[in-house]
Amino acid sequence: MADLLITSLRPLIWTSVATVLVSFLGVLWGAAASSSARALAWPLTEDAPRKPQAPRGTRTEAGAPPNGTQPHTDDATDAATDRTRSFVSGSAGGAQPHTGGSAGEGQPYAGGAADRTAAYEVVDGRTRVDLPVVTGGSSAARAADAGDAGDVGDTASTDHAARRMARAVFGVAPVAALVFVLTSLLADKLLNSDDRVHLALYVAAVVFALSAIVTSVVGGLPGADGPVPDAPVALFRRLGPSGIRGLRFAVAASALPVGALLAVARVHTGALHGGDPGYGMILCTLAAGLACGLVAGPRVLRPFSRRRLLGLSSIASALLLAVIAVGLNLVVVVFVAGFLGVAAGMAWASAEAVVTDNPLRVRTGTVLTLVVAAIAAPLAAGAIGGRHVGRDFPGSSAALLITAVIALVAGLIAYRLLDERTGIPLVPDLAAALRGEVYVPPSAAPAAAPRRTRERGVFIVFEGGEGAGKTTQSRLAAIWLREHGYEVVTTREPGATKTGMRLRALLLDRETTGLSSRAETLLYAADRADHVANVIQPALERGAIVVSDRFVDSTLAYQGFGRQQPVEEIAAVNAWGTGGLVPDLTVLLELPPEKGLNRLSSPADRIESEPREFHERVLSGFRALAEAEPDRYLVLDASRPEAEIRREVRDRIRDILPDPVPASTEDATSTFPAITD
Ligand SMILES: Nc1ncnc2c1ncn2[C@@H]1O[C@H](COP(=O)(O)OP(=O)(O)OP(=O)(O)O)[C@@H](O)[C@H]1O
């Protein structure tokens, strides 16, 4: 009976194994082709989108001539439509914050006419714009401003050309599938092979043909529209030397167990009296596990550090192989092989996430390790198996156990090298991630920074992801406050001072490649230190209300949570840079990243073009920060109409407003400007 079952199951198992393997190879090939197409980043193609050119040396911003004599009007319409407004400030002898005027008066963001002239000095009509005075930082917009469309074309067309090349590569796939079908038919006629082999070939051919058709219709794997990758070397450089080494160890730790198991599974099932069906089952669960791990890898534990996940899943792969090695029961081995597949798949998916947008090298490294393990493990099993290490411990088990130990050492090293959240305990970090939250150690709360005491003034900050409406709402709030007699300084980060504008250009230009996360963090902190010293602090000391579009929490959310760097260390650097300045009120405008990014009309800058997962981590980060300091935050759903948000912002600002008229004056004049809608 058992024999009958095994005999009838065997063709099915072989069919499944062959199908899975062939389609797996097809997917690997397709993915590798797509990646190489993108990595090659071909130059301009004839139908690549080009930016319109502006005359050299002129600014494209409406109503702002090159001589800088015309200030911006600060009305709501302007706020809503003009993403490339000027936040000019700074004078030759040190930036001076703008002092707000009376209601309805046109308000440049900061600085007087002399400052603006200084800022525009870099606009050289004969050559090019060296300093992006007015744009949102996108290289495309800046180059268009400068009439230097060649650069723009290069950037825009790289995406386009990469997509076209991906399509060209996938286009030949159906032909390959046809050849495959013909070959299998020919084999059937000439070779008279066993039925199960035919069946496997047909099914595999159909699967391959289907996947080829799908990929050629789709035109590329998901992600082909994402940011243009840099040269592979640059991407690896971005990880830092220890990150690169960590990645190598992690790839080895996760691929060794899979390669070794693939290679010795047949011998092992023989020793466990499982024979061919047992072997087939191990391959099936391993392949299914790998598929689950690869699919689930980028989706599970989203708020958890990908680097940590990579280290942990590599360690798990090694440990699971050890269980397979010592678990001398076929059922256990079959099940654990599935879990090993999940762990290794998650490790590979995380490794690809860690190297941002060029997974090709991860795949090459993985395949190479698989091959090495697949050669070494049977050799070891053969050598040990000949001598029989104990009666119940076959050579295959010993070979698997040795591989597991080597992989475990590699996994532990990888974890150490990759972990960016050093000092943050793993268990609460994991527990928070399971709840869908980012763990913020109590010490990281910016509230921990000593608050700088100030005589007067109010500091209000608008925070949130891209396109959440920060500029719109901060301008509306500023107009309302000015109407009620307050001196208001509206400002933003990065780029509120002359130095800040240079830093903004550097930080947001998509052509700034290979910038390390630490350097990026410090550049934002440098911009902020200059901003506080030259704009915010003087204004607060004068008693003005400062309304800033972004502040420290943006760095904690983007560079801390988004880039997965230690939040508490970033908070410490920023506390030093700002002298411990903390906003009196932070309005967090919450909006799903895709909605916010869809609202933006200009080409995505360097940060905006980060992958969706990055922006989701940023949003979770903002939420975590707001939860840690509920008194300071007003959290609002930014998908609601502007007017509703504006009302709630006003209600909250009313609570923290000082008396606009000093007590002494009030005594003398008995006036009190009531704030009403
Ligand atoms: N509540 C809202 N509902 C719909 N659209 C909005 C809302 N608030 C702002 N917008 C629109 O969304 C776009 C982006 O708004 P805004 O520039 O204020 O966002 P932001 O958060 O400052 O963007 P960025 O991240 O680029 O600084 C603008 O076109 C604006 O008119």
Ligand SMILES: Cc1cn([C@H]2C[C@H](O)[C@@H](COP(=O)(O)O)O2)c(=O)[nH]c1=O
């Ligand atoms: C202050 C700050 C900003 N960023 C990012 C966030 C945005 O993508 C840009 C700023 O552009 P915006 O149009 O003015 O919003 O910079 C960041 O990553 N870290 C920061 O500290």
